[in-house]
């Protein structure tokens with residue numbers, strides 16, 4: 097018997113937007129049509145709700161191995177499921193770092209039964225030390241598709257150039273955390289009026305802009321692909337837009353906090369609003385938003401970066417990072433869909449299809465034969481973010497107390513329900 101029948105639902109993928117019934121059998125979509133009468137283990141009334149391909153987040157930090165008091169693979173995957181995410185690429189700043197087969201295998205194996213497909217991102221340099229390139233061929237053979245030293249920049253431009261040459265040969269994609277540590281020089285929030293007012297050291301836009309310019313130049317010179325992480329500045333958006341027009345193989349991502357908030361949030365002196373790159377000024381927020389609207393930004397990620405409450409307690413000394421898996425779809429719906437800026441089709445592209453294409457994975461569609469990796473969304477549900485209700489081990493969200501409109505109510509992975517909103 098079929099496992100799941102969803103009736104009268106608004107089914108949306110990149111290309112379609114229609115009300116229909118969707119039947120799921122043996123982990124795949126078996127039928128999509130106006131009225132399906134087949135029996136199923138579970139029949140759901142989807143009226144008033146949206147069914148879309150589940151999300152893929154290509155930039156998360158699961159802290160496992162090494163920092164499991166912040167998060168581990170299991171809780172990270174639970175946060176994914178609650179956020180409508182069934183696939184994630186986890187960054188290598190773990191301990192040990194993801195620069196060897198054993199660690200790649202450990203992560204894939206631990207995630208195996210969660211219903212969330214976890215793709216470990218391999219290091220660019222061994223131990224993320226910046227010194228010597230990791231063995232890309234070994235990493236690729238272990239199952240790696242992306243490589244990055246995220247959390248840190250690759251400071252040596254020649255080393256980065258060599259990395260791009262090698263990724264091109266190996267069919268990998270380099271994902272670059274663009275930051276100039278000499279410009280940062282101990283800065284903890286965006287450098288501007290607010291950092292001055294608070295009397296704290298700032299992080300100048302030039303840090304992110306200059307290394308983004310470098311990566312574009314290197315990609316151009318090797319004719320290789322490069323993906324720019326968590327874009328937060330007006331300058332980066334403009335450079336990436338121009339580079340794309342000129343035919344450079346550059347892609348990029350941003351996170352919901354960058355098109356929603358500015359550094360005004362830092363006036364609270366609350367380290368939960370500190371991340372790297374930092375919340376910037378209104379003109380940056382507007383540029384990032386424009387980049388999402390005009391296609392300069394290829395995908396929305398969370399940069400889910402859990403840190404324990406004790407670690408976030410001191411505004412000045414706290415580590416950078418915010419959790420985001422359980423709010424990303426809701427914030428995107430609230431900020432971009434309910435304001436009439438983008439369609440649900442485009443949200444599918446930004447949060448599911450495009451990241452999957454970047455990793456070389458098949459794209460989920462609402463059609464017969466597609467893997468049943470789906471999220472049922474109540475786009476009209478209004479709710480308030482309560483950090484204590486997050487499935488993640490860490491509660492460092494910038495959206496705490498925020499009223500959002502829209503949320504996942506059920507997440508399905510290969511036909512199996514892996515999350516259902518209780519309420």
Ligand code: DOR
Pocket residue numbers: 157189246247248273370371372373401402415416417418
């Ligand atoms: O805010 C951030 N947190 N930015 C990074 O690049 C790293 C991340 C982390 O690992 O906590």
Ligand code: ZN
Pocket residue numbers: 155156157187246247399401
């Ligand atoms: Zn990151």
